[in-house]
Amino acid sequence: MKHIVFDQKKCAGCNLCELYCSSKWYDSFNPRKSRIRIKTEDYVDPKYNVCLQCDDAPCVEACPTEALIIDQDLERVVLIEDKCIGCKLCIKACPYDGIYWHSEYKVPIKCNLCEGDPECVKICPKNALSVGD
DSSP, rough: OEOOOOOOOOOOOOOOHHHHHHHHHHOOGGGGGGGGEEOOSSSSEEEEEEEEEEEEEEHHEEEEEEEEEEETTTTEEOOOGGGGGOOHHHHHHHHHHEEEEEEETEEEEEOOOOGGOOOOHHHHHHOEEEEEE
16 A cells, blocks of 8 residues: 655654644644654654554554544545544554554544645655655
C-alpha cells in the first residue's frame, strides 16, 4: 500500500511537516496533534514515526470494534472514529509507533495520507518526504 517515505539524509529537522499536518486536521500548528512525528534530538540523525499503511496491519487485527480497516481502494488503513472505544490496543500493536493518542479528542490519530494528497510531502522544503509503495 502507499505510505510516506522518509529520506533521513535530506531532512533538515525543521518540523514543518508536523505543523502543516496538525493545521490541516486540527486547525492548529501543534506538533502534538500531528499524524507524523519527526524526532530531532541531536539534529544530526532525525528519525520519523508515521503509519506505514502495513499490508498485514497489526493495528487492524488488534482493534476489537473494527474501527480500523484496510481500504484496498484507497490503499491505506482507515480509522472510523465513531467506532473507536478508546482502548488504545491499536497503539500498542503498531510496531512502528505510527499511531498516537489524541488526548483532547480521545481517539487515536494516524496518517491517512491526507486522503491522497499529503500535506507533509507538499510542504517539505528539502523533499525529504515522498509517497511510495
